[in-house]
Amino acid sequence: METTLEIHQPPIRVLECKRHQVAAYWFAFDKPATMLAMDMGTMKSKVAIDLMANWDCQTALVICPKSVLGVWRREFAKHGGGRFDVCILDKGTVKEKTARAADHINNRRGPRVVVVNYESARVKEFAQRALRPRWDCVILDESARVKAHNTKQSKFVAKLGLHAKRRLCLTGTPMPNTPLDLFGQFKFLDPSIFGTLWTPFKARYAVTGCAAIPQMITGYQNQDELKYLMNTISFRVGAEVLDLPPEQHHVRTFALCPKAMRHYRDLEQEMITAVADGVCTVANCLVKTIRLRQATSGYVVEDDTKRIHRIDDGRQTELMDTLATIDLMDPDELHPPIVVFAHFTHDLSRISEVAEGLGRRYGEISGANKDGLTSNATMSPDIDLLGVQIQAGGVGVDLTRARYAIYYSQTYSLGDYLQSLARLNRPGQTRPVSYYHLVAENTIDVKVREALEKKQKVVDVILDVFKTKGRA
DSSP states (O other): OOOHHHHTSOSSOSSOOOHHHHHHHHHHHTOSEEEEEEOTTSOHHHHHHHHHHHTTOSEEEEEEOGGGHHHHHHHHHHHSTTOSEEEEOOSSOHHHHHHHHHHHHHHOOSSEEEEEEHHHHTSHHHHHHHTSSOEEEEEEETGGGGOOSSSHHHHHHHHHHTTEEEEEEEESOSSSSOGGGHHHHHHHHOHHHHOSOHHHHHHHHEEEOOSSOTTOEEEEOOHHHHHHHHHTSEEEEOGGGOOOOOEEEEEEEEOOOHHHHHHHHIIIIISEEEETTEEEEOOSHHHHHHHHHHHHTTEEEOTTTOOEEEOOOHHHHHHHHHHHHHHHHOTTSSSOOEEEEESSHHHHHHHHHHHHHHTOOEEEESSSOOTTBOTTSBBOTTOSEEEEEHHHHSSSOBOTTOSEEEESSOOSOHHHHHHHHHHHSSTTOOSOEEEEEEEETTSHHHHHHHHHHTTOOHHHHHHHHHHHHTOO
């Protein structure tokens, strides 16, 4: 006898769906717009491709982060079964991408898909062309990228949604920072739910009125209503449906040298420190957090010349010690593949120096460099050490070739942090995963690590610390 799961499988599919994928598919099938709010690794791209096949989409546009372009190449090859003629716009100028997309849609036959990154899609030349046809389906992958209400990107996708018969948002973190992050995404999906005007939306769901800054958001209201409206077209799946290997977190601490700690305390207490012939100052609390984190990474940036001054090597030394520890733990490989996450581009330079000094093959994923990835967005087999800028490589890529990751420096974004964890511990990973966090003692590092471990908003925690100390 057929099981309920077998009966309800999508009619057109390449691979069988798991129970949560079946539920997601049928939730979205009859709707013109759906947010697939599914955690990393739950295969929301498979659900989207199955929907496109069974909707008989002839023209589709997928917009995603640049680092995820190769993921869609891999996913269509795996789940599309050759049904779709896919054009991945990963090379060339925006003008060249626009011409390729137009040729693909106008001069090919059968189901056609164009995949482009957000940065190219919002450029006027591509955007105007994308608004001409009536798309059978438009998909925003990592849709929190359009959460803002007033950016060029969010305004473009809102218009684009009016030119699509079906609309999908794919995201594991629909509200990465605040509940108001839903506005731009729902303006694309279905503007009738939250409206098209930011001011009344903000007034309905946010509390403002700080004495010093009247427009500052101090809290949120009507959250039950917001969640109810969100859930009318949102399907939520958490990581609990995944059968993943266990993971361990290890904190490795180090002390800044006296000179570096003096610079750190000057920035923390006086909001200025002298370096060489110049100074480094702090304009406000948010800049202060950046300057303090740079100091814990062993450098300060001079105000006028923007010269970088090294003040400490403690974090670099701790990285070398951690790499040596991992080598001893995994004697079966000369250099087991390791991912090193960092926030600042200068941190990546220091990581590269360590790799070169230790004779390890180094690759990178950053805003300017993707030589550590294959064309299918997986970790290159030709490297031992992969430096990853968290905000550039925390989304979409598959780093399951490694089972060890080191956080050289941390991000302030809880959403980016959770995404980065799931780059290693996701379907396809067969071994336990170990994460190592490098933390400078008696510095802002300690509070950042504690906040991320508790899944708290880091910026709020740090600002509260400053206020408590009277240094905001």
